[in-house]
Amino acid sequence: MGSFASAYVWRLRKRETARGSKVAAKYTMSRGRSMCPHCQHRLFAKDLVPLLSWLSLAGKCRYCQSSIGAQYPLTELVVSLLFVTSYLxxxxxxxxxxxxxxxxxxxxxxxxxxxxxxxxxxxxxxxxxxxxxxxxxxxxxxxxxxxxxxxxxxxxxxxxxxxxxxxxxxxxxxxxxxxxxxxxxxxxxxxxxxxxxxxxxxxxxxxxxxxxxxxxxxxxxxxxxxxxxxxxxxxxxxxxxxxxxxxxxxxxxxxxxxxxxx
Ligand SMILES: [Zn+2]
Structure with a gap:
């Protein structure tokens, strides 16, 4: 759910800034697989394990080496903490x-x-x-x-x-x-x-x-x-x-x- 939140925020921003243009449709949540925000290389299961993928890749994209901001693992961590604390x-x-x-x-x-x-x-x-x-x-x-x-x-x-x-x-x-x-x-x-x-x-x-x-x-x-x-x-x-x-x-x-x- 944390990964989803991160991906959703990014796609939402792309759509809000490209509203009405053809680019916008590319970033709806239902279309398109997970991708690197820089090189747009498609991401696979090994790139998408919450927290662990980011840590094992030292915060860099496997394909273009661009740095992937700490926003992504932090969101994953925060969502899991909020869910668990809510339950407890x-x-x-x-x-x-x-x-x-x-x-x-x-x-x-x-x-x-x-x-x-x-x-x-x-x-x-x-x-x-x-x-x-x-x-x-x-x-x-x-x-x-x-x-x-x-x-x-x-x-x-x-x-x-x-x-x-x-x-x-x-x-x-x-x-x-x-x-x-x-x-x-x-x-x-x-x-x-x-x-x-x-x-x-x-x-x-x-x-x-x-x-x-x-x-x-x-x-x-x-x-x-x-x-x-x-x-x-x-x-x-x-x-x-x-x-x-x-x-x-x-x-x-x-x-x-x-x-x-x-
Ligand atoms: Zn990349």
Whole structure:
């Protein structure tokens, strides 16, 4: 699934930049075998073993010796870690509905990784991927509400989505798109639904902003990056959403017990 995400991101970019031309059709996922992004030599099974092929070839194409960026093995590693951690810390159990939720969740993780990698490389969240992410989220959250048999939570989830969307939209319009990009605004309702309650949305925002500051700080301090410089916010939002779905309620309970009541 990690290899698929990498290949998909690359093909998507080729199609987005060649939209409408004949070249674009060459990079649809259903057509064409795996190929080297530089020499376009066809890749075989021995070139496609996740992580191991990249390591054994020392990050170079077997056919043209061009270096293959660490993005590919890193994506494979991250996807496998996200899948395994999701299984280990799965909060909804493994009843039939729990399994259904889990499968939908893995689909969301996969699409989320595609979004994050695209955003990291080209600071853009393509609508073409945000929409399927949002659609799967609606099914996931609907099933989650059904599993928890608490139908008030539909209202909380919608409120959470409205809060995040409203906030991002206001910042987007207020800063003329400088501080928060259009892709983040379109992604916001899905992230709010995943968070599920207004309180968990605040937690999601806190984690994402904190992560963004931690990553941006070294660049700011060494002045390699100015305050006006851009870092993609999408990956931080997606990681925060991943965390709050798995640990949100527990984190808030811990916070209330440890810090507020002691
Ligand atoms: Zn090559």
């Amino acid at each position: 810390f799965w909060p909804f159990g493994f009843t039939p509905i729990g399994w259904g939720l889990f499968v939908l969740w893995l689909v969301l993780v996969e699409i989320g990784v595609i979004l994050a990698v695209y955003d990291i490389r080209w600071t853009e969240l393509p609508f073409r991927i945000v929409w399927p992410f949002s659609a799967v989220t609606v099914v996931f959250v609907g099933l989650r509400v059904y599993a928890q048999a608490d139908f008030w939570s539909i209202g909380y989830a919608l409120l959470a989505a409205a809060i995040l969307f409203g906030l991002f939209w206001a910042i987007h319009v207020g800063s003329k798109g400088e501080w928060i990009g259009g892709g983040d605004v379109v992604l916001a309702p899905a992230l709010g639904l995943l968070a599920g309650t207004p309180l968990v949305v605040l937690l999601l925002l806190f984690i994402a902003s904190f992560g963004g500051v931690i990553v941006a700080l070294p660049g700011l301090l060494t002045r390699r990056q100015s305050l006006a410089g851009k870092i993609p916010f999408g990956p931080f939002l997606l990681i925060a959403a991943w965390m709050v779905v798995l640990w949100g309620e527990r984190l808030i309970a811990w916070y209330q017990n440890a810090l507020l009541l002691s």
